[in-house]
Amino acid sequence: MTSDRSPRICIAGAGAIGGTIAARLAKAGLDVSVLARGATLEALRRDGITLTDLEGTHQVPVRASDQADFGVQDVIFVCAKAQDLPAMMPKLTPLIGEHTIVVPAVNGVPWWYFHGDSGRFAGEPVHAVDPDGILAATLPGRHVIGCVVFITAESPQPGHVIARNPHLIMFGEPDHRVSDRLRTLCATIERGGIEARPLDRIRDKLWTKIIANISTNPLSVISGATLEELYTRPELKETVVAIMREVLLVAASYGARVEIDPLTFVELGAAMGPVRTSMLQDYERRRPLELAAIGDAVLELAQRFDIPMPVTRKVIDLARFRGTHPHDPQAVAASA
Numbered sequence: 001m002t003s004d005r006s007p008r009i010c011i012a013g014a015g016a017i018g019g020t021i022a023a024r025l026a027k028a029g030l031d032v033s034v035l036a037r038g039a040t041l042e043a044l045r046r047d048g049i050t051l052t053d054l055e056g057t058h059q060v061p062v063r064a065s066d067q068a069d070f071g072v073q074d075v076i077f078v079c080a081k082a083q084d085l086p087a088m089m090p091k092l093t094p095l096i097g098e099h100t101i102v103v104p105a106v107n108g109v110p111w112w113y114f115h116g117d118s119g120r121f122a123g124e125p126v127h128a129v130d131p132d133g134i135l136a137a138t139l140p141g142r143h144v145i146g147c148v149v150f151i152t153a154e155s156p157q158p159g160h161v162i163a164r165n166p167h168l169i170m171f172g173e174p175d176h177r178v179s180d181r182l183r184t185l186c187a188t189i190e191r192g193g194i195e196a197r198p199l200d201r202i203r204d205k206l207w208t209k210i211i212a213n214i215s216t217n218p219l220s221v222i223s224g225a226t227l228e229e230l231y232t233r234p235e236l237k238e239t240v241v242a243i244m245r246e247v248l249l250v251a252a253s254y255g256a257r258v259e260i261d262p263l264t265f266v267e268l269g270a271a272m273g274p275v276r277t278s279m280l281q282d283y284e285r286r287r288p289l290e291l292a293a294i295g296d297a298v299l300e301l302a303q304r305f306d307i308p309m310p311v312t313r314k315v316i317d318l319a320r321f322r323g324t325h326p327h328d329p330q331a332v333a334a335s336a
C-alpha cells in the first residue's frame with residue numbers, strides 16, 4: 001500500500017459494520033467497491049448505502065457486485081460474521097495481489113491468532129473458527145492486518161445502516177511491528193472520519209473485545225437483555241463478571257495485557273445504554289449465532305492450558321440451545 005495514489009478498497013460484506021465503513025470511506029471520496037449479495041446488493045445498486053451516524057443521514061453511492069470483479073485491491077475489509085468467512089474468503093482471491101492488505105473486521109478469536117506470534121503455539125490453527133483450514137489455506141498470513149472494531153451498528157434493512165456512536169477501529173500487525181503499511185492504512189481510514197489507531201500489541205485489544213463479547217453476547221441471547229441491563233441488573237451482572245474472570249485467566253495465559261478490570265468493564269458497559277448485542281439481533285432475526293468465534297474458540301484456547309471455564313461453557317451451551325430452539329411467543333400462545 002502506497003500513499004501516492006488513492007488506494008483501492010474493497011468492503012466484503014455490507015451489513016452493519018461493512019456498510020458503515022464503506023459509506024464513510026466512499027463519502028470521503030475514496031475508491032470503494034463493495035462485495036454484497038441478494039437484497040443488500042439490489043439496495044446498494046439502486047440507492048447506495050444509507051448511513052445514519054452522529055453527523056446525520058447520508059446517502060452514499062457505491063460500486064457494488066456479487067462477483068469479485070473489481071480488480072486487485074490495496075485493502076480488503078472482510079465484514080461478514082465469522083462463520084461465513086470460509087464460504088466468502090475463497091471468492092476474494094481475484095482481489096488479492098502481492099501487496100494487498102486483508103483486514104478481517106470480525107469479532108471473536110481470529111483464525112490468524114497464532115500467525116506471526118512468537119509464543120509456544122506459533123503458527124498453529126484455531127479449529128473453532130477455521131475447522132477445515134480453508135481460511136489459512138486461501139489467505140497467506142502475511143496479507144493480514146488485525147483489527148478491533150469499536151463501532152456499534154445495526155442494519156435495520158438491506159442497504160441501511162445506523163451507527164450513532166464515535167467510530168473507532170484499532171489496527172495491528174500480527175507480529176506486532178508498527179510497519180509503514182500499518183501507518184498508511186490508518187491514515188487512509190482516518191480520511192473517512194473513522195478514528196484509526198495503530199497498535200503494537202493488537203492481541204491485547206483483541207482480548208479486551210473478546211471479553212466484552214463473550215461475557216455479554218451469549219447471555220443477551222438467553223436473557224433478551226440489553227447491555228445496560230446485563231451490566232446493572234444484579235442477577236445478570238454476577239454471571240457477566242464470572243465469565244470475565246474466567247476469560248481474563250485465559251488472556252493472561254497467552255501473555256495478553258488486558259488493562260481493564262471487571263468492575264471498570266461493568267461501569268463502561270453500563271454506560272453504553274440500552275444496546276442489543278449483535279448476537280441478540282441475530283437471534284431475533286433467526287440468523288446463525290457467532291458462537292464459534294466468540295465462544296468455542298475461547299474454550300479451545302482455554303483447553304490448551306487446561307483452564308476450566310464452567311460458567312462460560314454453560315452460558316455458551318444455553319445460548320446455542322436458544323439459537324437452535326428460538327422462543328416463539330405466538331407458538332406458545334397457540335399451544336396454550
Ligand SMILES: NC(=O)C1=CN([C@@H]2O[C@H](COP(=O)(O)OP(=O)(O)OC[C@H]3O[C@@H](n4cnc5c(N)ncnc54)[C@H](OP(=O)(O)O)[C@@H]3O)[C@@H](O)[C@H]2O)C=CC1
Pocket residue numbers: 012013014015016017018035036037038039040079080081082084087088105106107108149150151152153154155278290
Ligand atoms: N454490529 C456491530 O455493532 C458490531 C459487529 N462486529 C462484528 O463485525 C462482524 C460483522 O458484523 P455485522 O456487520 O454486524 O454483521 P451483518 O450480519 O450486519 O453483516 C454481514 C454482511 O455480510 C454479508 N455476507 C456474508 N457472507 C457473504 C458473502 N459470501 N458474499 C457477500 N456478502 C456476504 C451478509 O449478507 P446477508 O445479509 O445476505 O447474509 C451481511 O450483509 C461480525 O464479526 C460482528 O460480530 C463488531 C463490532 C460491533
Ligand SMILES: CC(C)(CO)C(=O)C(=O)O
Pocket residue numbers: 107152212213216217275276277278279
Ligand atoms: C456492542 C458489543 C461490544 C457487545 O458485546 C458488540 O461488539 C456486539 O454487539 O457484538
